[in-house]
Amino acid sequence: MLRVQNTFKNNLKTVYLIGTPIGNLKDISFRAIEILKKSDVIFCEDKRVSVNLLNHYNITTNLRSLHKYNELEVYNKFEEDIQLYKTISIISDAGVPCISDPGKYLINKIVENNLNINITAVNAGPAYIHSLIVSGFLANDNIFLGFLKNKNNNEEIINVVNTFDGVICFYESVHRIVDRINSLSLFLSSDTNIVIGREITKINEQFIYGNLEEVKDYVNSENFIKKGEFCILINVNKDNLLFEINMENIEKEICVLTNKNITNKEIIKIISKKYKINKNKVSSLVYKK
Numbered sequence: 001m002l003r004v005q006n007t008f009k010n011n012l013k014t015v016y017l018i019g020t021p022i023g024n025l026k027d028i029s030f031r032a033i034e035i036l037k038k039s040d041v042i043f044c045e046d047k048r049v050s051v052n053l054l055n056h057y058n059i060t061t062n063l064r065s066l067h068k069y070n071e072l073e074v075y076n077k078f079e080e081d082i083q084l085y086k087t088i089s090i091i092s093d094a095g096v097p098c099i100s101d102p103g104k105y106l107i108n109k110i111v112e113n114n115l116n117i118n119i120t121a122v123n124a125g126p127a128y129i130h131s132l133i134v135s136g137f138l139a140n141d142n143i144f145l146g147f148l149k150n151k152n153n154n155e156e157i158i159n160v161v162n163t164f165d166g167v168i169c170f171y172e173s174v175h176r177i178v179d180r181i182n183s184l185s186l187f188l189s190s191d192t193n194i195v196i197g198r199e200i201t202k203i204n205e206q207f208i209y210g211n212l213e214e215v216k217d218y219v220n221s222e223n224f225i226k227k228g229e230f231c232i233l234i235n236v237n238k239d240n241l242l243f244e245i246n247m248e249n250i251e252k253e254i255c256v257l258t259n260k261n262i263t264n265k266e267i268i269k270i271i272s273k274k275y276k277i278n279k280n281k282v283s284s285l286v287y288k289k
Helices: 030-038 047-056 071-084 104-112 127-135 155-161 177-184 212-219 248-259 264-275 279-286
Strands: 003-006 014-018 041-044 063-065 087-090 118-122 142-147 166-172 193-198 206-211 230-236
Touching (some): 014 030, 030 087, 030 118, 041 047, 118 127, 127 166, 127 193, 155 264, 177 212, 177 230, 248 264, 264 279
Parallel strands (some): 014 087, 041 063, 041 087
Antiparallel strands (some): 003 206, 166 230, 193 206, 193 230
């Protein structure tokens, strides 16, 4: 189900995922302290640890336990809590929730059940980490590609997909975001889960959740706001690959290249390199035209 969240442009209840100091208690942002103070409740990994941080900054918000043994149980109570509270924060003992620390199962359930609640991050470092913990993906592994070195194809993504099960994160510019999402359907199945983060932490922060087909339809619609910088997250596994089960999109691209009067030999080279498909397989598609 498509989920489009305009974090700071609505008046919804909000869950804040807040990064905390890994050692020095001064390593925290003013905004993180502000949010913790105004929260109605704070879910923490260990109250005995978190109380030291809260006392240091005179934060008196009520603490609740959220650790790896009680996350699903906490979610059942969370659905009741969200009716009472407007602002809920989640912190870990040190660092960012939902990476190796608790929180991701609760966020996954919020996204999965499409609860009418904002999810956002504070003091979590780079934009891709903010997007990753807000995504609700349960994958334990992730890889960050930054801005892709080759702007015009998906070779870097495909290289990773062929050898990696987990979340792929990368940045994309406003000029290429639509084409990039459209091109993913050439080699990923339509039910591959995607999250797009836009204008992270800014007033126009937006997160778009859905499978590839849903997200593709949305970014090609009039509702899509093509402004700002984008972070794309793809939750991939080997079952998402189309190469062995459907070559229809590749055949369409071969037709496009053929119509440009590119030689068969060059087409085979281009397609094979771009999508990492065996040249003999590409050749059989080219010469059957």
